[in-house]
Amino acid sequence: MKHLVAEQAAQRVESGMILGLGSGSTAAIFIEEVGKRWQAGDLRDLQGVPTSFQSAQLAQQYGIPQITLNEIDHIDLAVDGADEVDPAKNLIKGGGACHTREKLVDSRADVFLVVVDASKLSDLLGSNFALPVEVVPSAYRQVAAALATMGSEPELRMAVRKAGPVVTDEGNLVIDAKFAAITEPGELEREINNIPGVLENGLFVGMADEILVGDIEGDSASVRTL
Numbered sequence: 314m315k316h317l318v319a320e321q322a323a324q325r326v327e328s329g330m331i332l333g334l335g336s337g338s339t340a341a342i343f344i345e346e347v348g349k350r351w352q353a354g355d356l357r358d359l360q361g362v363p364t365s366f367q368s369a370q371l372a373q374q375y376g377i378p379q380i381t382l383n384e385i386d387h388i389d390l391a392v393d394g395a396d397e398v399d400p401a402k403n404l405i406k407g408g409g410a411c412h413t414r415e416k417l418v419d420s421r422a423d424v425f426l427v428v429v430d431a432s433k434l435s436d437l438l439g440s441n442f443a444l445p446v447e448v449v450p451s452a453y454r455q456v457a458a459a460l461a462t463m464g465s466e467p468e469l470r471m472a473v474r475k476a477g478p479v480v481t482d483e484g485n486l487v488i489d490a491k492f493a494a495i496t497e498p499g500e501l502e503r504e505i506n507n508i509p510g511v512l513e514n515g516l517f518v519g520m521a522d523e524i525l526v527g528d529i530e531g532d533s534a535s536v537r538t539l
Contacts, residue, residue: 348375
């Protein structure tokens with residue numbers, strides 16, 4: 314499913330585009346597919362805006378030229394994954410702790426295309442995935458306390474195969490706030506971002522223009538648009 318949606322998204326890329334390069338497993342496949350087209354000469358004059366060290370490294374491997382947000386005034390197309398998607402195309406992102414830079418890039422795109430498999434769909438955000446909140450290290454306890462008063466169960470994200478917490482590309486920490494369900498994502502996004510010490514949270518409300526969903530029925534895979 315991931316390969317199929319990533320391949321279809323890669324076919325949307327045209328020569329001359331400024332391209333937002335998302336993070337995560339499905340976005341990584343997308344970058345690889347774009348990279349193959351670039352190396353084959355099928356695409357020309359691309360400029361990629363990476364959302365993480367992962368996406369920058371992948372683009373570099375394929376020789377895709379990169380540019381920063383401060384050097385441009387728009388992005389033609391951004392392609393990124395999501396951890397959870399509701400029927401209104403609102404998202405939770407941040408499973409890879411890249412959601413701050415992802416939101417900066419995706420919000421600048423003329424078209425924001427999301428690539429997911431069917432397991433990421435849910436009726437209400439928060440049903441299956443905790444909400445990542447990036448915080449400055451000196452304030453994580455105060456932010457966690459504030460998130461608890463808002464009805465969540467906050468937990469500092471700990472690293473795997475490394476002692477201590479996860480550290481983002483910006484040098485901050487991530488609190489995963491588990492809500493039973495998020496019924497008003499726009500309001501919650503604003504409320505959390507108003508907590509002193511919060512840099513950004515993983516709610517992407519009203520940003521996605523199109524969502525490609527990979528499905529499997531029996532032995533065959535297909536892609537539909539949400």
